Amino acid sequence: MPCIDSSGQINEMARKLLDAFAEGSSLIATADKTGLPLYRVRSGARELAEAGLVEPANETYALTDAGRAAMAKVSGES
Amino acid sequence: METTTQEKAAPSIPRLGQPAPAFEAQTTHGTLRLEDFKGSWLILFSHPADFTPVCTTEFVAFAEIAPELKKRGVELCGLSIDSTYSHIAWVRNIEEKFGVKIPFPVIADLNKEVATLYGMIMPGESKTETSRCVFVIDPNGTLRAMIYYPLTTGRNMQEILRLIDALQTTDKNGVATPANWKPGEKVIIPPPATAEAAEERMKAGFETKDWYFSKKSL
Numbered sequence: 128m129p130c131i132d133s134s135g136q137i138n139e140m141a142r143k144l145l146d147a148f149a150e151g152s153s154l155i156a157t158a159d160k161t162g163l164p165l166y167r168v169r170s171g172a173r174e175l176a177e178a179g180l181v182e183p184a185n186e187t188y189a190l191t192d193a194g195r196a197a198m199a200k201v202s203g204e205s
Numbered sequence: 206m207e208t209t210t211q212e213k214a215a216p217s218i219p220r221l222g223q224p225a226p227a228f229e230a231q232t233t234h235g236t237l238r239l240e241d242f243k244g245s246w247l248i249l250f251s252h253p254a255d256f257t258p259v260c261t262t263e264f265v266a267f268a269e270i271a272p273e274l275k276k277r278g279v280e281l282c283g284l285s286i287d288s289t290y291s292h293i294a295w296v297r298n299i300e301e302k303f304g305v306k307i308p309f310p311v312i313a314d315l316n317k318e319v320a321t322l323y324g325m326i327m328p329g330e331s332k333t334e335t336s337r338c339v340f341v342i343d344p345n346g347t348l349r350a351m352i353y354y355p356l357t358t359g360r361n362m363q364e365i366l367r368l369i370d371a372l373q374t375t376d377k378n379g380v381a382t383p384a385n386w387k388p389g390e391k392v393i394i395p396p397p398a399t400a401e402a403a404e405e406r407m408k409a410g411f412e413t414k415d416w417y418f419s420k421k422s423l
Contacts, residue, residue, distance in 0.1 A: 130235070155244075164280060166241040167234060174235065 130174040137197055144171050145198050148181055148188045218324035225340065225348040226322040233292045234310035246279040246369065247342040251325040251335035255287045255295035259359045265305045266362045277369055281309035285335055286320060289313040330356050339365060341372065378423055391420040
């Protein structure tokens with residue numbers, strides 16, 4: 128999975144997506160903000176949803192508790 | 206509803222003007238579905254095999270036109286009957302040996318699911334490799350153009366760019382494009398469908414050879 132490694136750690140792309148979704152960005156706005164092609168935003172969001180880090184909300188995605196915890200963990204490490 | 210690769214069907218060629226066959230596939234950019242490309246134009250293309258010379262020239266050439274395609278809202282996605290690991294090794298080799306980074310995903314179609322759906326395998330040429338196919342899919346997921354080249358012949362990237370320009374010009378302006386058309390040249394006005402409209406066309410002020418043949422500048 129490009130967004131999450133085998134140990135469950137999120138990578139840079141996942142962090143960018145979670146950042147954008149945390150701000151309530153639409154998929155198109157997330158593509159603009161992250162510089163990722165829209166298809167990678169969609170596939171990345173799907174991976175994050177499968178990992179339980181985001182859930183569909185109003186035609187975009189919202190962070191779950193697990194997603195917020197993952198972000199907090201990354202922020203604590205940096 | 207989840208969209209995954211359509212049920213296995215007998216090999217067939219997709220039809221222009223119809224929805225492009227849905228798929229879900231492993232790629233060098235992770236798992237991708239056709240629907241992930243919705244809203245963008247997509248050039249889905251196949252090549253016979255990784256680490257082969259004509260295919261390498263084509264990958265370099267596709268990478269070279271990728272910025273021009275991006276300006277036109279077009280994404281690229283390659284495909285062959287090779288593994289993801291082979292694709293990764295090959296694109297890394299292309300970068301190392303040719304200095305060209307491959308910016309687009311490449312489908313690892315080891316089970317030939319996508320190749321079968323899109324009629325990419327020509328048994329008269331090879332039963333184990335995909336021919337050099339190009340499918341142009343519009344932002345609504347409709348198949349708009351197909352190009353098939355044999356194993357021996359590398360594709361012409363300028364023609365692919367020209368095809369995209371022609372399709373987008375048609376969509377934007379409701380016109381057709383003549384043989385060898387290039388952006389900036391005159392376009393064809395669709396022929397009138399009634400005798401009355403044909404009469405009107407002769408007086409409409411276009412560059413008209415006869416009632417069915419009119420051109421104009423955009």
